[in-house]
Amino acid sequence: MGIKNLFKKRDLEIELETGEEIIYSSFYEDAVKRLKKNKFAMISMYVLIALVLMAIFAPLIAPYDPAEQDVYNIMQKPSSEHIFGTDEFGRDILSRIIYGARISLSVGIIAEAIAITIGVILGSIAGYFGGKADMIISRLIEIFASFPQILFALAIMFVLGPGIINLFIAIGFVGWTSVARVIRGQIMQLKEKEYVEASIASGGGGMRIIFKHLIPNCLSTIIVIVTLNIPADIMYEASLSFLGLGVQPPTASWGAMINAARAYIRANPHYSIFPGIAIMITVLAFNMLGDGLRDALDPKLKNQGGGN
Numbered sequence: 001m002g003i004k005n006l007f008k009k010r011d012l013e014i015e016l017e018t019g020e021e022i023i024y025s026s027f028y029e030d031a032v033k034r035l036k037k038n039k040f041a042m043i044s045m046y047v048l049i050a051l052v053l054m055a056i057f058a059p060l061i062a063p064y065d066p067a068e069q070d071v072y073n074i075m076q077k078p079s080s081e082h083i084f085g086t087d088e089f090g091r092d093i094l095s096r097i098i099y100g101a102r103i104s105l106s107v108g109i110i111a112e113a114i115a116i117t118i119g120v121i122l123g124s125i126a127g128y129f130g131g132k133a134d135m136i137i138s139r140l141i142e143i144f145a146s147f148p149q150i151l152f153a154l155a156i157m158f159v160l161g162p163g164i165i166n167l168f169i170a171i172g173f174v175g176w177t178s179v180a181r182v183i184r185g186q187i188m189q190l191k192e193k194e195y196v197e198a199s200i201a202s203g204g205g206g207m208r209i210i211f212k213h214l215i216p217n218c219l220s221t222i223i224v225i226v227t228l229n230i231p232a233d234i235m236y237e238a239s240l241s242f243l244g245l246g247v248q249p250p251t252a253s254w255g256a257m258i259n260a261a262r263a264y265i266r267a268n269p270h271y272s273i274f275p276g277i278a279i280m281i282t283v284l285a286f287n288m289l290g291d292g293l294r295d296a297l298d299p300k301l302k303n304q305g306g307g308n
Contacts, residue, residue, distance in 0.1 A: 041292020114172025119179025127187030
């Protein structure tokens with residue numbers, strides 16, 4: 001039996017560095033295979049890829065300038081000229097939805113990057129060092145988690161003022177607590193492993209061990225957290241923009257479009273329906289992909305058939 005096959009039969013906690021690299025590679029190869037068997041996750045991934053490409057190439061795809069006003073075509077219903085109709089300023093709704101994807105995706109990704117950075121660092125420090133560091137960070141997590149996140153984000157936006165940059169900060173700053181809790185628990189388990197003890201014995205410092213050994217071993221968990229939290233961030237952006245505290249006109253945003261459509265919902269329901277569908281599709285795709293990644297990266301499912 002070759003050494004590669006021998007390592008595949010052994011536990012992921014192998015101490016040998018070469019063995020760890022082989023197991024690490026085969027684990028993610030198996031995870032990709034399980035993910036490919038999950039039809040809903042794969043469809044969701046393709047939908048998200050299409051949304052990202054739509055956002056990147058919006059100037060080439062959008063039939064009109066999203067900010068261009070046409071007073072002669074105000075509140076037009078869907079037609080061959082304007083597939084999704086026009087808004088109260090005669091702007092093409094389809095074009096604004098296409099450009100709005102840039103805002104929603106960028107807020108979801110950047111805000112989650114902020115939350116992940118804060119949560120992973122603080123959770124790792126609390127889990128590894130314990131003691132006073134753990135106590136202080138845990139109390140901080142409890143304080144932040146005691147506030148409803150949307151209200152906390154509203155308070156931050158009131159202080160900072162509306163704007164896309166402030167939106168990144170507000171949403172990212174309120175979403176780190178759940179990340180920190182999960183990472184803290186994982187680090188507390190991982191720090192007891194033999195490879196950590198070996199690193200300590202060889203003179204490795206605490207922060208070096210955290211960033212070189214512990215956080216990389218939490219990568220699968222971090223990936224799942226990101227894909228499951230981005231939809232929540234998109235919903236926060238839509239909610240804040242709906243309340244007038246997010247993206248400001250004339251920038252296209254799905255939440256702001258729904259807010260503007262409130263006054264016309266009876267006579268022109270298409271105005272609010274189409275951006276609402278865009279939000280629903282995006283959030284659903286991220287949620288389904290996150291579920292698929294969670295199942296694919298769960299070591300307990302490694303020897304089980306995966307997919308839908």
